Amino acid sequence: MHWIRVFAASTVNAAADFAATYTWRTWTFAWLSRIIAQVLFFTLIGTLLGSPDKQRFLLIGATVMAIVAEVLFTCASSTWERRAGTLPLLVASPGDLLAVFAGRSIQWVPSSVATSSVCLLVVGPFFGVHWTWGTALALVPVLVVTAVTTYCFALVAGAFVLNAMDIRNIVANVLGALMTAFCGAVVPVSYWPGWVGQVVTLLPTTHGLRAVRALADGGNPVGGCVAALLTGVLWLVVARLVLHRLAEHGRRDGTIEFGDS
Amino acid sequence: MRTVLTGCWYQLLVLRRSPADLMALFVAPVNTAVFLAIVRHADRPDLVGHAVLAPGLMALWAIALITCGELIDAERFGGTLEALVAVPARMLPLLTGRVVVVTTASLFAFAESWLVAVLFGLRVPIPHPAIFVISMLGTALAMACWAGVMASVFVLARSARIFQNALGFPFFVLGGVLVPVAMLPDWVRPLTNVVFLSWSSDLLRDALKTAPVQDFAGRLTALLGLAAVGAGLGAYLLSAVLKRVRSLGTLTYA
Amino acid sequence: MIDEYAVEITALRRVFATGKGLRKRGPGHVALDGVDLAVRKGEVHGLLGPNGAGKTTLCKILSTVLLPTSGTAKVLGFDVVGQTSRVRESMGIVFGGERGLYGRLTARQNLKFWGALHGLHGKALRTRVDTLLERVGLTGRADDRVEGFSRGMKQRVHLARGLVGDPAVLLLDEPTTGMDPVAAKDFRSLVGELRAENRTVLITTHDMVEAEQVCDRVSLIDAGRILATEPPAALSEWITRFERVDVPAAPAEVVARLRELPGVGSVSTEDGRVRFETTQEGVAAQLVRALVDEGVTSVTTSKPSLEEVYLHVFGHNGMAVRK
Numbered sequence: 001m002h003w004i005r006v007f008a009a010s011t012v013n014a015a016a017d018f019a020a021t022y023t024w025r026t027w028t029f030a031w032l033s034r035i036i037a038q039v040l041f042f043t044l045i046g047t048l049l050g051s052p053d054k055q056r057f058l059l060i061g062a063t064v065m066a067i068v069a070e071v072l073f074t075c076a077s078s079t080w081e082r083r084a085g086t087l088p089l090l091v092a093s094p095g096d097l098l099a100v101f102a103g104r105s106i107q108w109v110p111s112s113v114a115t116s117s118v119c120l121l122v123v124g125p126f127f128g129v130h131w132t133w134g135t136a137l138a139l140v141p142v143l144v145v146t147a148v149t150t151y152c153f154a155l156v157a158g159a160f161v162l163n164a165m166d167i168r169n170i171v172a173n174v175l176g177a178l179m180t181a182f183c184g185a186v187v188p189v190s191y192w193p194g195w196v197g198q199v200v201t202l203l204p205t206t207h208g209l210r211a212v213r214a215l216a217d218g219g220n221p222v223g224g225c226v227a228a229l230l231t232g233v234l235w236l237v238v239a240r241l242v243l244h245r246l247a248e249h250g251r252r253d254g255t256i257e258f259g260d261s
Numbered sequence: 262m263r264t265v266l267t268g269c270w271y272q273l274l275v276l277r278r279s280p281a282d283l284m285a286l287f288v289a290p291v292n293t294a295v296f297l298a299i300v301r302h303a304d305r306p307d308l309v310g311h312a313v314l315a316p317g318l319m320a321l322w323a324i325a326l327i328t329c330g331e332l333i334d335a336e337r338f339g340g341t342l343e344a345l346v347a348v349p350a351r352m353l354p355l356l357t358g359r360v361v362v363v364t365t366a367s368l369f370a371f372a373e374s375w376l377v378a379v380l381f382g383l384r385v386p387i388p389h390p391a392i393f394v395i396s397m398l399g400t401a402l403a404m405a406c407w408a409g410v411m412a413s414v415f416v417l418a419r420s421a422r423i424f425q426n427a428l429g430f431p432f433f434v435l436g437g438v439l440v441p442v443a444m445l446p447d448w449v450r451p452l453t454n455v456v457f458l459s460w461s462s463d464l465l466r467d468a469l470k471t472a473p474v475q476d477f478a479g480r481l482t483a484l485l486g487l488a489a490v491g492a493g494l495g496a497y498l499l500s501a502v503l504k505r506v507r508s509l510g511t512l513t514y515a
Numbered sequence: 516m517i518d519e520y521a522v523e524i525t526a527l528r529r530v531f532a533t534g535k536g537l538r539k540r541g542p543g544h545v546a547l548d549g550v551d552l553a554v555r556k557g558e559v560h561g562l563l564g565p566n567g568a569g570k571t572t573l574c575k576i577l578s579t580v581l582l583p584t585s586g587t588a589k590v591l592g593f594d595v596v597g598q599t600s601r602v603r604e605s606m607g608i609v610f611g612g613e614r615g616l617y618g619r620l621t622a623r624q625n626l627k628f629w630g631a632l633h634g635l636h637g638k639a640l641r642t643r644v645d646t647l648l649e650r651v652g653l654t655g656r657a658d659d660r661v662e663g664f665s666r667g668m669k670q671r672v673h674l675a676r677g678l679v680g681d682p683a684v685l686l687l688d689e690p691t692t693g694m695d696p697v698a699a700k701d702f703r704s705l706v707g708e709l710r711a712e713n714r715t716v717l718i719t720t721h722d723m724v725e726a727e728q729v730c731d732r733v734s735l736i737d738a739g740r741i742l743a744t745e746p747p748a749a750l751s752e753w754i755t756r757f758e759r760v761d762v763p764a765a766p767a768e769v770v771a772r773l774r775e776l777p778g779v780g781s782v783s784t785e786d787g788r789v790r791f792e793t794t795q796e797g798v799a800a801q802l803v804r805a806l807v808d809e810g811v812t813s814v815t816t817s818k819p820s821l822e823e824v825y826l827h828v829f830g831h832n833g834m835a836v837r838k
Contacts, residue, residue, distance in 0.1 A: 002634055009631035016619040034427035041430050044440040049303045085614025092578040094603045095632030170287050177291035186295055187302040256580040
């Protein structure tokens with residue numbers, strides 16, 4: 001119960017940051033249009049290849065990767081905690097660090113669910129991705145599962161860059177690009193050597209994407225969602241360990257700054 | 262000229278301390294793998310050139326957008342802009358030097374892409390080496406000119422900053438960095454024609470094809486013309502920035 | 516023993532590695548060099564020392580964000596290394612400066628967040644937050660964002676944040692840094708209230724006047740060692756004893772004569788300005804009178820700096836080499 005309350009209290013921070021980043025207008029015209037352009041960029045490769053199937057495949061893959069890109073902003077927003085100088089106070093408080101950080105960057109989850117819903121439901125039909133009322137309604141929860149479980153993974157990345165603030169954006173962008181390559185967004189996972197397939201099985205995004213594709217093809221997304229949730233929990237546990245290790249390491253080498261010194 | 266070199270040296274120092282400014286160089290090799298995987302999976306060896314060139318062009322644009330777009334602003338933030346302005350008539354060459362270094366560094370992305378192609382076991386021959394090199398130089402020049410525009414725009418209009426992150430992919434589409442603009446609907450052509458990247462990417466891709474390059478002189482002229490427009494606009498905007506700093510004594514946001 | 520002391524520190528030592536990355540070698544920097552300190556329950560204890568003396572290192576260890584190299588530290592009988600969760604529950608931390616608050620949140624939201632971390636919720640949390648806002652005088656600005664606050668107001672939010680968990684022990688690290696004199700005065704009366712509530716307060720400062728005014732006892736720290744623990748009266752005595760008298764210009768023979776007065780410690784001249792440092796109470800007043808009699812009318816007196824007092828009281832050893 002305490003965990004949930006700390007998490008909830010931390011989401012207030014996420015909401016405040018989001019409100020400071022965007023207005024409704026800038027979110028729509030700057031952010032949403034950027035995501036649509038990104039999805040179109042990949043979809044047009046399908047056009048270049050002259051294959052409607054590839055168009056569909058790339059549109060869905062690029063949309064889910066847009067979720068990844070946005071959720072990985074967690075790398076940046078986690079370090080805002082260090083910038084605010086609150087890290088020592090958090091470590092020295094009786095609250096759980098994971099609960100704080102899990103609430104801290106949650107704003108990217110609803111935002112990415114919104115952008116990806118628009119891409120799939122509004123842009124999708126122009127490129128052969130069609131929905132019935134039923135599948136459209138089912139799509140949103142599947143996207144929520146994908147974004148939330150990807151967020152669990154992003155929390156691990158965010159915890160790592162807390163001690164390497166300079167490279168927070170590099171980590172986020174390289175991870176995003178790697179996942180675009182290997183998680184089945186642009187080519188099937190089976191295109192890559194077998195061990196790559198085994199590694200990406202550990203990533204919730206791979207399963208979330210599989211669920212979205214299944215739904216778009218009129219199939220059942222439940223299997224993908226369950227796998228995404230299971231792997232998501234796994235990464236949440238890892239995030240907790242990494243944050244704990246960060247705090248303990250900081251206590252040993254004195255890297256947890258205090259006030260201005 | 263000496264001021265240009267000072268700008269170069271200064272920018273090299275800045276880059277050495279902040280690797281994140283050249284983030285696109287870290288992403289470019291992975292992007293190459295993404296695009297090569299797509300064209301190979303589709304069994305289209307004729308499109309390997311597209312896949313190898315695109316990450317370089319994207320890196321060039323992204324670095325100009327993020328890094329150059331923040332050149333002046335970082336000085337403002339650090340409180341050193343006023344000091345720089347106080348050195349009369351030095352701002353333009355100084356900025357030029359810095360932009361040249363950033364642009365040159367970003368060209369490294371093309372080499373990275375080429376290396377990734379080699380790792381994929383692919384050879385990327387260049388049947389028209391002279392055209393390729395000239396087009397590449399023209400592209401770098403145009404990019405440097407337009408980077409100057411970005412540097413000033415983001416200072417003059419604060420609201421533009423929020424669009425900074427958003428100006429990547431729309432221009433990757435309009436600049437035809439991977440999918441030639443010829444494949445886009447006709448109604449966007451007026452738009453793509455004024456984006457220098459669209460001329461660059463078409464020229465560079467044609468230089469990788471065995472077929473003779475059509476109307477090279479005309480297309481190069483278009484590219485250089487757009488570079489000149491960028492240079493003029495950049496110089497004009499910079500003078501506007503300096504005027505504002507001088508009249509207000511500082512560069513407070515509008 | 517455990518019942519009597521809120522904070523017990525024994526032979527505490529902390530050495531920081533020097534150099535970066537894998538090249539950490541060499542003797543390292545000794546930030547704390549065998550500190551012994553005992554703070555009674557309900558006491559306001561000052562830790563007075565110049566910058567770099569080891570005050571913040573000590574605070575970090577007590578607040579469980581830094582491990583000691585050797586020695587022990589206990590808060591309410593709980594070890595800061597092994598029993599961190601018990602220590603964290605019973606301690607509030609406040610540090611000076613602008614950092615440590617969420618600028619985009621309101622004062623109330625900030626307090627609610629930290630209250631939730633301390634396990635408060637619902638009505639109890641709301642009541643606690645309201646009470647604290649009232650107490651630090653921020654009720655009128657409770658729903659404004661902290662980023663728009665003045666430094667003094669931010670400091671008040673900090674203080675309220677430190678109290679939100681109702682801690683038995685409060686750690687104040689240079690709390691008045693950057694506060695204006697009025698805010699600093701308010702702060703002092705607040706520390707008085709904390710004492711009345713029987714909370715234990717450990718406060719670090721480099722301001723002798725502040726230490727003298729709010730503390731029950733003051734430990735003087737320098738170069739990672741406690742030099743002495745004194746009642747505040749000792750400080751006030753030093754402050755008046757080691758006063759300074761400055762004149763922009765004075766005839767050389769007058770200076771030479773005054774130099775011989777008993778209780779005048781040192782006389783230094785810089786760019787014509789002359790500074791007399793006294794070593795006895797009341798001598799400063801004598802000096803001022805003598806100077807005015809000689810026709811030198813532009814005379815200022817000032818309180819000695821902490822470094823000067825250290826030099827006078829502890830000699831050169833007291834100011835051991837600081838890096």
